[in-house]
Amino acid sequence: MPTSCSFPCQRSWISYHPSSINLRSHRFVVASSAAAGMELSLTRPDDWHLHLREGELLHAVASHSGDFGWRRWWCSARQFGRAIVMPNLKPPITTTEAAVAYRQSILKALPEGSVFDPLMTLYLTDNTSPEEIKLARQSGVVFAVKLYPAGATTNSQDGVTDIFGKCIPVLEEMAKHNMPLLVHGEVTDPSVDIFDREKVFIETILEPLLKKLPHLKIVMEHITTMEAVKFIESCSEGSVAATVTPQHLILNRNSLFQGGLQPHNYCLPVLKREIHREAIVSAVTSGSNRYFLGTDSAPHERRRKECTCGCAGIYNAPVALSLYAKVFEQAGSLDKLEAFTSFNGPDFYGLPRNTSKIKLRKSSWKVPVSYPYEHGEIVPMFAGETLEWLPSNN
Ligand SMILES: NC(=O)N[C@@H](CC(=O)O)C(=O)O
Ligand SMILES: [Zn+2]
Ligand SMILES: [Zn+2]
DSSP: OOOOOOOTTGGGSOOOOGGGOOGGGGTTTEEEOOGGGOEEEEEOOOEEEEOOOSHHHHHHHHHHHSSSOOSSSOOOOOOOSEEEEOOOOSSOOOSHHHHHHHHHHHHHHSOTTOOOEEEEEEEOOTTOOHHHHHHHHHHSSEEEEEEOBTTSSTTOTTSBSOHHHHSHHHHHHHHHTTOOEEEOOOOOOTTSOGGGHHHHHIIIIIHHHHHHOTTOOEEEOSOOSHHHHHHHHHSOTTTEEEEEOHHHHHOOGGGGTTTSOOGGGOOSSOOOOHHHHHHHHHHHHTTOTTEEEOOOBOOOOHHHHSSTTOOOOOBOTTTHHHHHHHHHHHTTOGGGHHIIIIIHHHHHHTOOOOOSEEEEEEEEEEOOSOEEETTEEEOBTTTTOEEEEEEEOO
């Protein structure tokens, strides 16, 4: 197994200035501000974009997103209350019946006593019927439908080939039921430069789609560009929103190549230039309610990342909250963190906010170099690095 790639240059992420913290600006969330051990108290966050996989991988990762600690020496806080669970399995979750069964297998993978609530999604295909949307709404466990343009990302081969030609009736039904469309927003035309695929998707798909279906609720997932920020700001509030990942807030495209190819920083949409990262950071830390937490934590077995044709996806569940806190702290906006992690998402989906709390303690902790499971291991984002904010339940 290749193990030589040990992230020699990951320290190139945004610079961090503890001295720049403005205590007055986040007085509403500071539970204790004793210099070394500052603590934030947050309403329990939800993750509005999460890959939990299935089988062994599901069992390996469920505990990092759920509300209980990592089973061994390292206790990842009990983090998220709920998560929107992505349907891109093999085969994909295209029916309500499959979503209900998948939900059961997730619940089984959680240890007893867990209150983590997986919110299920359907994988949109050219053949999804309006009837399926009715069933999804009635089920009470399916909360959104996911659009993967065919060929855009991991397990998207069964996705949509022609949204305007094949999907309008089903999207009209979704609008009727207030069921959000979650979008992997990249065109797949191989002649479009990979760094422009999000921008072209906005121009050629999203803008015309919204003109045609102005009442469709849309979440543009894992936005990566200033064009996406402009698009989101141009839409009417409450109808179009965006999730933002830790990697697109913390890393730019240099991180893919620093000191050699860095497969564990490869995800789709691919990391962009620094100006795009800055645009997303400003949008998210401005306090706008159009943005919310969606980690896009996407585990792949180490061997499937470190190989000749490595999978796209960054496993960030164990580090996500620490990284979001770092971004807001760096921007002097810790007072806006809680809305991003815990309010904007449920408000957009029309769900109640969580009532329990978690804490983020300003103390250093080391990210494990990997999470082994029976037949493989998963390398997390910032493996082996030291992070500053440690989540906990008490
Ligand atoms: N983000 C990724 O790079 N990968 C995701 C799919 C996705 O969210 O596009 C995966 O399922 O691995
Ligand atoms: Zn995606
Ligand atoms: Zn994803």
